[in-house]
Amino acid sequence: MIRVIMHGCGGKMGQVVTSLIAAEENMEIVAGIDVKDVPGCPYPVFPDLMSCDVPADVVIDFSYCGAVDALLDACAAKKLPVVLCTTGLSPEQLTHVKETATLIPVLKSANMSLGINLLLKLLQPAAKVLADAGFDIEIVEKHHNQKMDAPSGTALALADSVNHALSDQYEYVYDRSQVKKKRDPKEIGISAVRGGSIVGEHEVIFAGTDEVITFTHTAYSKAIFAKGAIAAAAFLPGKEPGLYDMSHVIQI
Numbered sequence: 352m353i354r355v356i357m358h359g360c361g362g363k364m365g366q367v368v369t370s371l372i373a374a375e376e377n378m379e380i381v382a383g384i385d386v387k388d389v390p391g392c393p394y395p396v397f398p399d400l401m402s403c404d405v406p407a408d409v410v411i412d413f414s415y416c417g418a419v420d421a422l423l424d425a426c427a428a429k430k431l432p433v434v435l436c437t438t439g440l441s442p443e444q445l446t447h448v449k450e451t452a453t454l455i456p457v458l459k460s461a462n463m464s465l466g467i468n469l470l471l472k473l474l475q476p477a478a479k480v481l482a483d484a485g486f487d488i489e490i491v492e493k494h495h496n497q498k499m500d501a502p503s504g505t506a507l508a509l510a511d512s513v514n515h516a517l518s519d520q521y522e523y524v525y526d527r528s529q530v531k532k533k534r535d536p537k538e539i540g541i542s543a544v545r546g547g548s549i550v551g552e553h554e555v556i557f558a559g560t561d562e563v564i565t566f567t568h569t570a571y572s573k574a575i576f577a578k579g580a581i582a583a584a585a586f587l588p589g590k591e592p593g594l595y596d597m598s599h600v601i602q603i
Contacts, residue, residue: 356380357380357384358411359384359418360384367574371578382407384399386399400426409431409433423457433457436463462576463580464570465597468597471508474512475515477557481559482517486558488555489556490541492544492551492552495550496548502543506553521537552568
């Protein structure tokens, strides 16, 4: 049985993870971490990880960037592997993540969805074939009207995956309104749409002469990110210290 501490258990994603793990046969949440009260929580809740005295095998984090540094320090002190799902980390915090990964296993990914991470792998052989055949590459991402950053981190991860397969020869173009010129063959266009309650949609478009190939991933619920985090939590215990991502969880 894998024993999990849910960091950020009172938040929306923490509650989704809690409900999904309740149905797991080989995993249970033994404690939660949150600065506020969590009424009706089925496990004990502590204000921070250092004050938690419940033995565990791994931490799942869905909190906020301001809580990450203390979390990393506590995980390192307790030798607890951590699945880090919080986004929007500063460059200094990303350095802290890398330093902590020399001491314990840390899994961090731009997107916890199993589908997105499979797509990151599938895009690479496609890019090699289609770019050589003269196909242009465009990425369009769509999210709800409350999302503040654009383009999404997932869109950039998709672009990075494609570009890496093409020896990082391509430039990213985010806005075509200021420059009046033909499209450069060595560019990846990235566009963002914000509206309504769209959970998340990403399209990677390979546009050639007289044919178009599109890879699309659509998220209908935040549960997909929780499911990915749970899969990562099952993977991480027992691993050597290091920085992992979802590509290590999905083996193809």
